[in-house]
Amino acid sequence: MSLNISKNDIKTIFSKDPEIELKRREESYDLIETLELPKVSKINLNKFNFEAFNVKYETGQLYDQLSDELKTYITDEENIVVIKDGNLIYRNLSSNFNSTYIEDFKHAKENNRELLEQYYMTKAIKPNENKLTAIHHAFLTSGLLIHVPKNVVVKDTLKVYIIGERSDLFHHTLLIADESSEFSYVEKLVNINDIKANVISETIVNENAKVNYAAIDRFSEDCLAYINRRGHVLANGRLVYALGQLNDGNTVSENLVNLVGNGAYCESRNVILAEKEQLQAVTTKIAHHAPHSEGYIINHGISKDHAKLVIDGIGKIHKGMNQSNAQQDTKVIILSETARADANPLLLIDEYDVLAGHAAGIGRVDEEQLYYLMSRGLSRLEAERLIILGFLYPIVDQIDSEQLQNEFIKTIEQKLAM
Known part of the structure; x- marks a missing residue:
């Protein structure tokens, strides 16, 4: 399947970009036909229409109030940032964030271009990795830059809502935690209209820094989604993912972390729920490029109705990376x-x-556990619900926001009831 947008369209869609950025977009466009789609075990992604999309480069003013419609998608109203169609339209942050830099890409290019040039798709991920990363780089319309300076410890959690409505969502989040900093981040991905999504995040964890990164993916049934989260962890850095992959539509997700410094640590906890006729294909990989590094992958999945769930877990320890785990x-x-x-x-x-x-196991709800709970007066459905929530709780507990935890549980319950 070929692209429905030509190379010449780039200059029309992104007419306000500097010439050097247009050139980079065109270079990535030239890569698209030479690259393949991501590899997923036993799944042919060519049958999904990733290469036909609608792109609009939306510009707009900042708004200090959320519309009633947007409020229906947002469960938390403190320490939040809302990115909609590429524009940072709302922020409500405590003074604990005064030392951090949080801005959409449009404004970051004006006053923090050096940081973008240094990190954007240069370390954790590059445009030429597969067909979808090249498309992402060529047609990026939305971005968020977060920079936590050296020795800054932010006690509050930043909640970010990334919303697509008027255009297919090509969004990129770049989170940079400098040496000995600490930061907690929760994101929620949402679409309002029927759009496609190609979302990539890069988390750079420098020496002795700590980042807790949680997410709830909530794209709708008609939203074909590609989500790629990348981590790059230096010496004694620590990155913990807690990802709720709860989209209603077909989704290809890659969660890949490189441990590149001595003593680097990553823990990737993932909840994946597939239902109806849905495909959820998730690859989680932690690569050890340094000695004494530690990587833990914990995947808990649910598959129901006629859905197909594919989970690939990869641990890679390179030669010479002794005493890694x-x-x-x-x-x-x-x-x-x-x-x-x-x-x-x-x-x-x-x-x-x-x-x-x-270790890997696929099975049904434990009948002995069901019998025990039902003997205490619960119905089978109630007992099943409790067992499944207990099964998922180790990941839910990692989300550092009570409101989003509650939403996570509510979403799970709604999906199980359908």
């Missing part, structure tokens, strides 16, 4: 006879002096 654990519960699930753990170990292990 790569662990992964994937568990999936199937809730119907017609639902399908594949769990594919993979360890690629090129060094002897390491620890590594994986």
Whole structure:
């Protein structure tokens, strides 16, 4: 399938971009036909229409009030930033964020271009990795830059709502935590109209820095989504992901982290729920490029109705990265006879002096647990609900926002009831 937008359209759509940025977009456009779609076990992504899209470069003013319509998508009203169609339209932040830089790409290009040039798609991910990363770079319309300076510890959690409405959503979040800083971040991905989404985030964790990154993905049933989250962790840095991958539509998700400094640490906790006729294809990979690094992958999945859930977990320890530790654990519960699930753990170990292990299990709700709860007076549906929520709780508990935790649980319950 070929693109429905020509190279010449780039200059029309992005007419206000500087010439050097147009040139970079055109270079990425030239890469698209030479690259393949991401690889997912047993799934042919060519049958999904990732290469036909509608792009508008929206410009607008900042707004200090949220419309009633937007409020229906937002559950938290403090320490939040709202990005809609590429524009930062609302912020309400405490003084704890005074030392951080938080701005959409349009304004960051005007007053923080050097930081963008240094980090944007240069370290954690590059445009030429696959067809969808090249498309992302060529047609990017929305971006958020967050910079946490050296030694700054932000006690509050930043909640970011990323919303697409008037155009297919090509969004990029770049989060940079400098040395010995600490930051907690929660994002929610939402669409209002029927759009496609190509969303990439890069989290740069410098030496001795700590980042907690949580997300709730809530694109609708008609939204074909590609979501790629990347981490780049330096010496003694710590990155913890807690990802609720709860889209209603077909989704391809890649969560890839490079541990590049001695003692770097990453923990990736993922909840994935597939329902109806949906495909959820999730790849989680932690690559050890430094000794004494630690990587933990914990995937908990639910597949119901006629859905297909594919979870690929990859731990890669490169040669010479001694005393590293790569662990992964994937568990999936199937809730119907017609639902399908594949769990594919993979360890690629090129060094002897390491620890590594994986476990994977696919099954139904435990009948003994059901019997125990039902003997205490619960119905089968009530007992099943409690077991599933307990199964997912280790990931939900990592979300550092009570309102979003509650929304997470509410979303799970709604999906299970359908």
